[in-house]
Amino acid sequence: MSKGFLLVISGPSGCGKGTLCKKILERNEKLIFSVSATTRMPRRGETNGINYFFINKERFSNMIEEKEFLEYANVHGNLYGTPKQFVLEQVEKGEIVILEIDVQGALQVKEAYPEAVFVFLLPPSMSELKNRIKKRGTESEKDIDIRLKNAFEELKFIDEYDYIVINDELIEAVEKTEAIIIAEKLKVRRLKNILEKIID
Amino acid sequence: MSKGFLLVISGPSGCGKGTLCKKILERNEKLIFSVSATTRMPRRGETNGINYFFINKERFSNMIEEKEFLEYANVHGNLYGTPKQFVLEQVEKGEIVILEIDVQGALQVKEAYPEAVFVFLLPPSMSELKNRIKKRGTESEKDIDIRLKNAFEELKFIDEYDYIVINDELIEAVEKTEAIIIAEKLKVRRLKNILEKIID
Numbered sequence: 001m002s003k004g005f006l007l008v009i010s011g012p013s014g015c016g017k018g019t020l021c022k023k024i025l026e027r028n029e030k031l032i033f034s035v036s037a038t039t040r041m042p043r044r045g046e047t048n049g050i051n052y053f054f055i056n057k058e059r060f061s062n063m064i065e066e067k068e069f070l071e072y073a074n075v076h077g078n079l080y081g082t083p084k085q086f087v088l089e090q091v092e093k094g095e096i097v098i099l100e101i102d103v104q105g106a107l108q109v110k111e112a113y114p115e116a117v118f119v120f121l122l123p124p125s126m127s128e129l130k131n132r133i134k135k136r137g138t139e140s141e142k143d144i145d146i147r148l149k150n151a152f153e154e155l156k157f158i159d160e161y162d163y164i165v166i167n168d169e170l171i172e173a174v175e176k177t178e179a180i181i182i183a184e185k186l187k188v189r190r191l192k193n194i195l196e197k198i199i200d
Numbered sequence: 201m202s203k204g205f206l207l208v209i210s211g212p213s214g215c216g217k218g219t220l221c222k223k224i225l226e227r228n229e230k231l232i233f234s235v236s237a238t239t240r241m242p243r244r245g246e247t248n249g250i251n252y253f254f255i256n257k258e259r260f261s262n263m264i265e266e267k268e269f270l271e272y273a274n275v276h277g278n279l280y281g282t283p284k285q286f287v288l289e290q291v292e293k294g295e296i297v298i299l300e301i302d303v304q305g306a307l308q309v310k311e312a313y314p315e316a317v318f319v320f321l322l323p324p325s326m327s328e329l330k331n332r333i334k335k336r337g338t339e340s341e342k343d344i345d346i347r348l349k350n351a352f353e354e355l356k357f358i359d360e361y362d363y364i365v366i367n368d369e370l371i372e373a374v375e376k377t378e379a380i381i382i383a384e385k386l387k388v389r390r391l392k393n394i395l396e397k398i399i400d
Contacts, residue, residue: 120388122394122398123398124398125397125398126398126399152399155395155398155399158388158395159388161388162387162388163383163386163387163388164386164387164388164391164394165386166394176382176383176386178379179378179379179382179383179386180382180383180386182376182379182380182383183363183376183380183382183383183384184383186363186364186365186376186379186380187362187363187364188320188358188359188361188362188363188364191364194364194366195355195358197325198322198323198324198325198326198355198366199326199352199355
């Protein structure tokens with residue numbers, strides 16, 4: 001049995017990483033979505049261990065100290081993090097784990113776990129990115145400008161990634177990401193014990 | 201425009217690399233097959249520059265001295281080699297060049313041009329490999345044994361390769377190789393100038 005891997009899908013706000021990941025998980029039942037830990041309270045319909053691992057602040061702080069997160073961040077006063085153990089266990093079992101995360105988070109993951117596979121999802125153009133953020137209709141003009149400025153900043157870190165996928169047509173971006181998954185599964189370093197099977 | 205790459209398809213005698221490459225080239229018109237140089241005489245129907253570059257021994261020796269081959273070998277007294285210039289020119293133009301070659305040749309290419317992408321094509325099992333060599337019907341029992349022994353030796357070099365593709369069902373092996381091609385085209389290091397297009 002071969003080792004799995006962590007596939008980090010990341011990119012600027014508005015690049016469509018949420019939609020892409022949702023589609024990929026729909027089409028590939030065997031993929032596993034990384035479940036975050038959070039200190040915020042569960043919302044109606046959210047289940048512990050499925051939507052999030054709901055833990056208290058003390059436990060979260062301990063986990064930070066013990067370096068049990070691949071990354072974590074404070075969002076509006078609540079802590080969110082990716083527990084390392086869950087990911088490593090799945091990878092060891094041969095599973096492919098998908099982590100959807102912003103660029104800051106991906107860079108933390110790269111630091112803690114460089115063996116992961118990093119995909120930078122890009123909009124077809126920065127003006128298209130602006131259109132997409134606008135279309136959400138939830139941001140003020142000022143917020144849109146901040147998001148765009150951040151996106152430009154984040155492009156500087158593209159060399160930390162392995163692959164670039166342009167999210168122009170969703171289905172094409174999904175198929176490209178699926179090709180990356182197929183190819184990464186065929187990497188020699190993940191298939192070491194395949195020789196034992198061949199030499200029968 | 202992005203850089204292309206050289207895809208080296210290699211593996212033991214009988215693994216089916218010829219059939220695989222033929223199928224991939226049929227299905228992907230834009231791929232370019234690397235044309236070898238040889239000192240042997242053209243056979244009926246062979247065209248210079250398409251089947252081979254037909255050159256004389258003196259020219260071949262000069263090219264060896266000038267390190268103009270990615271690899272070369274002496275086969276039954278005739279010299280065969282992969283001219284470096286042709287491959288590098290195509291790669292620079294953004295093309296993907298396919299080179300079908302035995303393991304010894306692939307290791308030479310790895311030495312001369314480590315940027316290439318190396319695929320090791322494996323039979324589903326060594327007993328299946330034996331069956332396939334037998335089915336050709338062209339080899340004596342002794343020759344079959346030599347080929348099998350060589351195949352086992354060649355497996356030791358698998359770590360020099362990037363990907364392993366098992367050639368059980370041809371069409372699956374072709375699709376996996378195509379996924380490798382798609383993924384390799386998305387590698388960040390080949391797409392550097394994509395940012396200029398995004399930042400419009």
